[in-house]
Amino acid sequence: MTLQAISRFFSGTPLLTLAAILGVTHAEAQEVTMAFGEKIPPYCIPENDSGIELDIMREALAVRGHVLKPRYTSFARIPVMFESGTVDAAMTDAGKNLSAAGGHYAEPAIIYDNVLISLKQRALQIRQPTDLAGLSVLSFVGAANRYPDWLAQVKKQGRYSELNDQSRQVLMLSRGRVDLVLSDRYIFRYFSRHLQQSQGFTPPAVTEHQFVKLNPQDYRPIFRDPAIRDDFNVGLRQLKKSGRFDEIYRHYVGGMAKP
Structure with missing residues (x-):
């Protein structure tokens, strides 16, 4: 199956079915509980579990069969939830280095402009x-x-x-x-x-x-399990290569240029 065909399945295929298509067994798939900001549309829209960041995270993890379980909280509490072990991953460290708390940083999925x-x-x-x-x-x-x-x-x-x-x-x-x-x-x-x-x-x-130069490294997601982090990176690259990454951006920001 081509990357283009896989990207078409992302928008309408249940995650477990998608995992089977990609050759990932149910036993290998994991639920990943991840902390997201509760007031940051169009990146995260809790009312319907959607948004640029949520969709990218969900679909990148799904490439290796993982299922995203979002947990919404205030921006300030995102690193706190990770440090306390309440979640498996966090969308951002909110300016705090989470490596000491067992965090493994992934490749940047989005850039906040x-x-x-x-x-x-x-x-x-x-x-x-x-x-x-x-x-x-x-x-x-x-x-x-x-x-x-x-x-x-x-x-x-x-x-x-x-x-x-x-x-x-x-x-x-x-x-x-x-x-x-x-x-x-x-x-x-x-x-x-x-x-x-x-x-x-x-x-x-x-x-x-525009007061600072954009730095993609400022907003990298963090995972507790380095293997899941690696799976996410693989999925993210696949989304970008297939064009699905840009499709997600266009869906939410319309004619506005992606940063």
Whole structure:
């Protein structure tokens, strides 16, 4: 069976049937309990167990017959759940090295395209950390650990805060409650559209400031079992080679370019 044919089966074939097609016995397949963020669409959408990241993780693991069991929690608790042994894997370490907790890092599955976002009418110019002087920043949980060079001084001065519910970032920025929001650009756009459709919210014009170079190594999934990590890597490469990886991205972000 070609990789292209396998990718067609991913979207509509039950995982155990898929495992049989690929020659993996039921006894060899394992359930993998994995911690995911609960408020980060389009990457994770708990309401229907879907999203860019969830679909990629599920289908990559399924190549070797493993079955994903997502566990949703706040972003800050993801590494805590892994350290406590509550889950077998985690979508991210939230800026904390989990190797000491028995974590084995996989190849990066997705890239969060984090940007600083301001109201366009403010005409802010953000090119270096000193440009944040006097400005308030509202971010996703764990950003201060990820970007200390940019955020340490803002945090020290009491002008930095984090929210697990990133839909509130959109509202607080639009109402002038904060000067800048730090978010993945797709998450911010998703919530802007959702609020527009569900509440009649009118999204203001914004400027996205790319403040750091994207680093795929920042968001690698972590597995407790190195063999399952290796199986995931094999499946991920297969998704990319078959074109299924790009199909998943296009399904959720439409015409927006993949980072």
